[in-house]
Amino acid sequence: MKYELLIITGEDSGDLYGGNLAREIKKLSPDINISGVGGRQMKSAGVDIFCNVSDISVVGFWEVIEKLGLIRRLYKQVVEKLDSGDVKGVVLIDYPGFNLKVAKAAKERGIPVFYYISPQVWAWRKERVKTIKRYVDKMMVILPFEEEFYQKEGVEVKFVGHPLLEAIDPSLNKEEICRELGIDSKQLILGILPGSRKKEISYILPEILKASILIKEKYPSVQFxxxxxxSIEEDYLKNFITSDYSYIKVVKGKNYDVMKASDLLITKSGTSTLEAAIIGTPMIIVYKSSFLSYYLAKVLVNVTYAGLPNLLAGKEVAPELLQHKMIAKNITEKAIYYLEKKGRLEQMREELKNIKCSLGEQGVSKRTAETIVNFIKTGQKLK
Incomplete structure (x- = not known):
């Protein structure tokens, strides 16, 4: 019997999780053909990619409009695959605006739907829970509070743990990383993570760069x-990092190495904040977008904090500077506050350890793969 599985994501982080999941599925059942929407990670895991995630990735509300035509064509292509009769299961990874439509189409054709990495319906658009309950056979969630949220709504759900725990090498060594990067591990090191999309970088990086000058005035030997x-070309970064910022060392990739080597991070809110929490590096969380996107988010999103570590802790463990507060002066003041007394950095590290412990155990992709493969091949009741 021919088995085909679709995995669909719309984000770089989803590509990482989808790639790890695909590898585990292939180990358990090499005869399952996997195709989908993803990027480098999923492709390297043997997934037949028919649309690259970089083509449909968007940030903010307004930016969706720009790629609406492409997204509509992609949906039509996915439906054609569902109609082929070969697809025995669909795995959806976040990206709810698109994926919930796919869930409906798959369910109407009697194809099992697994949702791995829940949309943040607990933050905004809670009405989507009704759609999830109707069209998704199993939610496999990665944040501990999501399981209770869905249970209360009567949705089939299981907390599987967070896949970042297996994506991040726990043996990362600061001294070795610093040697490889050509920096002094004994001097102060600050990491800058302005995002993975051009629009994010254009909004966020300029103020961080201005702050870096002020921080360097206070700490002349600091290394950035x-x-x-x-997904970003080095030439694009040259629009921002001019000769005035020649002291900033740019490295291609190596996010986790930079996080481990740094004493403090200035990072965009998002997945990178949770990665930093798992690695245990203190951070300042920043974010800025277009006025329209921010205004709509402010009206529609119902969460106390923007940073995932703070949401998980239920309090502000890492300071947040958002939109109009994300200016060089504020970033500098926050950075100096933590750098001038090491006890403050150590206190944040201890808080981050607790957050990491709440994320479950390693083996997330394998556990998730077992659930999917068993159901596809045997029709075994989902547990």
Whole structure:
């Protein structure tokens, strides 16, 4: 019997999780053909990619409009695959605006739907829970509070743990990383993570760069590291990092190395904040977008904190500077506050350890793969 599985994501982080999941599925059942929407990670895991995640990745509300035509064509292509009769299961990774439509189409054709990495319906658009309950056979969630949230709504759900725990090498060594990067591990190191999309970088990086000058005035020997996303060309960064910022060392990729080497991070809110928490590096969380996107988010999103570590802790463990507060003066003041007394950095590290412990155990992708493969091949009741 021919088995085909679709995995669909719309984000770089989803590509990472989808790639790890695909590898585990292939180990358990090499005869399952996997195709989908993803990027480098999923492709390297043997997934037949029919649309690259970079083509449909968007940030903010307004930016969706720009790629609406492409997204509509992609949906039509996915439906054609569902109609082929070969697809025995669909795995959806976040990206709810698109994926919930796919869930409906798959369910109407009797194809099992697994949702791995839940949309943040607990933050905004809670009405989507009704759609999830109707069209998704199993939610496999990665944040501990999501399981209770879905249970209360009567949705089939299981907390599987967070896949970042297996993506991040726990043996990362600061001294070795510093040697490889050509920096002094005994001097102060600050990491800058302005995002993985051009629009994010254009909004966020300029103020961080201005802050870096002020921080360097206070700490002349400070070293700055900026890991450039694989999806961003170095030439694009030159629009911002001029000769005035020649002291900033740009490295391609190596996000985790930079996080481990740094004493403090200035990072965009998002997945990178949780990665930093798992590695245990203190951070300042920043974010800025277009006025329209921010205004709509402010009206529609119902969360106390923007940073995932703070959401998980239920309090502000890492300071947040958002939109109009994300200016060089504020970033500098926050950075100096933590750098001038090491006890403050150590206190944040202890808080981050507790957050890491709440994320479950390693083996997330394998556990998730077992659930999917068993159901596809045997029709075994989902547990």
């Amino acid at each position: 590291l900026l890991p450039l996303s694989q």
